Structures are given as structure tokens and as C-alpha cells.
């Protein structure tokens with residue numbers, strides 16, 4: 478929207494509420510603010526789910542940022558870290574295809590992106606046969622959804638503003654695309670995001686369906 482100053486009649490640009498809110502969130506993200514990263518709650522969840530007795534996990538962090546979570550994951554095994562800005566490893570939405578091509582396997586995968594993680598599904602399951610998927614999911618209902626986001630959500634969930642149960646059920650269902658039994662085992666509610674943990678186990682198609690191959 479343009480406003481005009483009557484004294485010099487030069488146009489003054491004013492920002493929409495959405496643009497101002499976006500700028501504030503971006504500033505907080507860039508300064509690693511706890512208000513947007515919620516490191517303590519995420520760290521507590523990691524310690525709750527993973528066993529300190531097992532230090533031999535192979536852990537993949539696809540959005541490791543400045544390492545708030547990495548130093549905790551390191552207590553549970555070897556951590557492979559990726560981050561476009563801080564590790565200069567490129568776009569993790571593409572990198573994970575390389576990891577699949579290289580036949581890498583992990584016991585723990587952490588997806589802590591700023592936006593929706595939907596583009597990792599269903600193929601992220603090819604990287605994990607038995608273990609845990611930690612995932613950050615923005616709450617569609619608290620975000621102001623523009624047409625592009627609505628269409629993106631519709632293409633993955635069949636509705637443009639999916640509720641929590643629809644999202645969880647779809648993530649579980651995507652597991653079956655690669656014969657993974659997926660179960661939600663923990664969740665935390667962090668203002669505008671959820672942090673979910675899914676247990677993932679590779680199953681035999683014959684056993685899972687009860688169909689016997691001749």
C-alpha cells in the first residue's frame with residue numbers, strides 16, 4: 478500500500494502486517510533466539526526418547542543450524558550434520574536424495590527445518606530401517622496461509638489446512654510406501670510448531686500383510 482507525504486509528495490512504502498511479522502521472525506531466527514528455536518524443549522525430548530546406554534547410533538541432522546541439538550545428539554552416537562547456511566552442505570531437501578543413492582542408513586533422523594518438511598516424504602524412510610524420526614512441523618492453523626502454501630498442503634494432505642491428526646496419520650501412512658511401520662511415540666507443542674517423534678521399523682511385506690509368496 479502506498480501513502481503520500483503532502484509536503485514532498487514522494488511515495489512512502491508501508492509494509493503489511495504479514496510482512497512485518499515475517500521480518501520479526503526472520504530476525505529472531507538469524508540471532509538463534511530461543512523464542513523460535515526452543516532448544517531446551519527439543520533437548521529434553523531427545524534425552525527422554527533416546528537411551529544413554531546406546532552410544533552407537535548413527536544420527537542424521539538435516540538442519541543442524543549452529544549446533545544447539547548436535548552437542549546433545551553426540552552423547553548418543555556419531556552425528557552427520559547438514560545445514561545450508563552454517564555447514565555449507567547445500568539444500569538438504571536435495572542432499573537427502575544423494576544419501577539414499579549412496580545407500581546410507583541411520584538410526585536417528587532429525588528434520589528441524591523452518592518450513593514444512595513434507596517434501597522429505599515418503600522417501601526419507603529409505604534412510605532408516607529401525608530407529609527414530611524427530612520432526613518439526615509448523616502448525617498450519619496458526620500460520621497465515623497464502624495460496625501457494627494452501628496448495629502445497631493440499632497436494633500432500635488432501636486438504637489446504639490440515640489438523641494435527643491428519644498430518645500424523647499421513648506421516649504414518651507414508652511409511653507403508655516403503656514398508657516401514659511408523660508410530661508416533663512423543664510430541665511437544667511449541668507455540669507455532671509441533672515437534673513429533675516417530676518410531677520407525679522396517680517390516681516384511683509378506684508378514685505385514687499376511688500374504689504368503691509361493
Ligand SMILES: C[S@@+](CC[C@H](N)C(=O)[O-])C[C@H]1O[C@@H](n2cnc3c(N)ncnc32)[C@H](O)[C@@H]1O
Pocket residue numbers: 514516539540541542543544545546559560561562563567568569570589590591
Ligand atoms: C530451525 S533451524 C535449525 C536449528 C537447529 N536444529 C538447532 O536446534 O539449533 C533451521 C536451519 O535450517 C537451515 N536451512 C534453511 N534452509 C535450508 C535448506 N534448504 N537446506 C539445509 N539447511 C537449511 C538454516 O540455516 C537453519 O540453521
